[in-house]
Amino acid sequence: MSSVIEQSVQARMVASAPRMETLPATLHYDRQDPFAVRMAFPGPATLEGTEVSWEFSRELLATGMDHPAGAGDVRVRPYGYDRTVLEFHAAEGIAMVHVRTAELRRFLERAHALVPVGHEFRFLDLDRDLTDLLGGAG
Template identity: 70%
Template sequence: MSLVIEQAVEARLVAAAPRMATIPAMLSYDRRDPFAVRMTFPAPSTLEGVEVCWTFARDLLATGLAEATGDGDVRVRPYGYDRTVMEFHAPEGTAIVHVRSGELRRFLKRATALVPVGREHLQLDLDHDLAELMRDAC
């Protein structure tokens, strides 16, 4: 069974202009890091011209489909029935995108099939992680 799933999604950038630009993004989930989801925006779609990857809790994404959640760098909330708003806060500014809720639900369904919610701890290798941490400390 695969360790990683990836899914391309279309994000609509909310900007000051009335028309929202569509930008590609990639959602990924790695069962070796079972509590986290990553959303990557390619270099051409960022202000800095470099790929940007945001890492946040899988639970944050799941909860954000039904209700507003997040009080840190990543915030998620429903927007009508078929859209979800994702806010990414950084020192340089805030990016707000709309993503189709169906795409997010499909991604979460695949992630849950890979690692069921509540069973994430079974994917962790604490002995290995501790050994890596200690190796880096020396």
């Protein structure tokens, strides 16, 4: 079984205009970093024209689909009966995207099958992390 899950989703960018632009995004989960989820937007979908990735906790995503969650750079909350809003806060401003909640739940089901909640510690490589933290000294 692969240790990485990637799933394409369609996100709808919330803008000040009533029109919402649909853009592709990719959700990424790697059991070597069992607490984190990454959401990447391709270059053409960003102001800078380069891929932008946001990393946040798997728990934040799971909680935010049912109740508002997050107080930092990434915030997640339910929107209506079938969408979830992800807010990405940066110095340049706030990007808000809507994603179908069913797509997020499917992604999390796959991630939870790969690394069950409460078992993340089994997949941490503390020796490697400590070596990285100490700058490769060994």
